[in-house]
Amino acid sequence: MAVERISTGIPGLDAMLHGGLIPGRVYLVKGAPGTGKTTLAVHFAMAGVGRGENILYVTLEEPAENLKVDMGKLGFNLNDPRFSLIDATPTAERYVLIRDFFEEFAGNIERMTESIKRQFQEKRYTRVVIDPITMLKLTATEEIDYRRAFLGFMKSMMRLKTTVLLTSELEKTDIEEYLVSGVIELKTFNAGGRLTRALRITKLRGSGFDNAIRSYEITDRGIVVHNDRMISLP
Ligand SMILES: Nc1ncnc2c1ncn2[C@@H]1O[C@H](COP(=O)(O)OP(=O)(O)OP(=O)(O)O)[C@@H](O)[C@H]1O
Ligand SMILES: [Mg+2]
DSSP: OOOBBOOOOHHHHHHHHTBOTTTTTTTEEESSSSSSSSHHHHHHHHHOOOOTOOOEEEESSSOOOHHHHHHHHOOOOOOOOTEEEEEEEOOOHHHHHHHHHHHHHOHHHHHHHHHHHHHHHHHHOEEEEEEEOOOHHHHHHHHHHHHHHHHHHHHHHHTTOOEEEEEOOOOOOOHHHHHHHHEEEEEEEEETEEEEEEEEEEETSSSSOOSEEEEEEEEEEEEEEEEEEOOOOO
């Protein structure tokens, strides 16, 4: 029996994933600043919205208003009622206004897990995005505690039967990469004086995948993956 797949919202990436992501699991998108992690995450979220699903998107670094404007330019309407956007960015104003809210999310992975579970009591979300998880990691004191908390988070998400996409701009994400079901890596590099973008899948549990490094572009309609174009990294 064919495994059910859900679209990332990017046709070329779905093809690389042999049809899309396996639902009910946790995935990581990693890449340096500006590589397109947020854009990819919004494609994934809006693909769910397009199917009439409810989506929960937690933004921890880019304020909600900026995100709406930037993604609006790429044709995404983040004001859709099916798209629930939680702004957990630590701006001074927010810190004063709803300090608990920020602390609840950004300070600690266990509290974030509890907050997300509470959100599910009101509505069922088929997709959850946490963009990025950096702060949660950097505020963890002991690696072993972080690992345990991260595993607890993943188990909770699986129990909620939701598909989760996490982003990270950190170089070192071995704990997460080891624990999640799939990893997509975004890279930019200089090829003959031009900024070139390339992506690869480094892990996808329960499925085969295209193991080539493929080029992608960020256009005024978002990310386009050229899954017919292979790249040799310098
Ligand atoms: N219309 C467009 N055409 C080309 N590139 C664009 C367009 N709109 C945005 N970009 C590029 O997309 C990139 C931003 O993507 P995005 O915010 O998804 O990256 P990110 O990996 O989430 O970055 P960060 O780590 O800073 O959060 C920028 O490099 C920007 O120049
Ligand atoms: Mg981003």
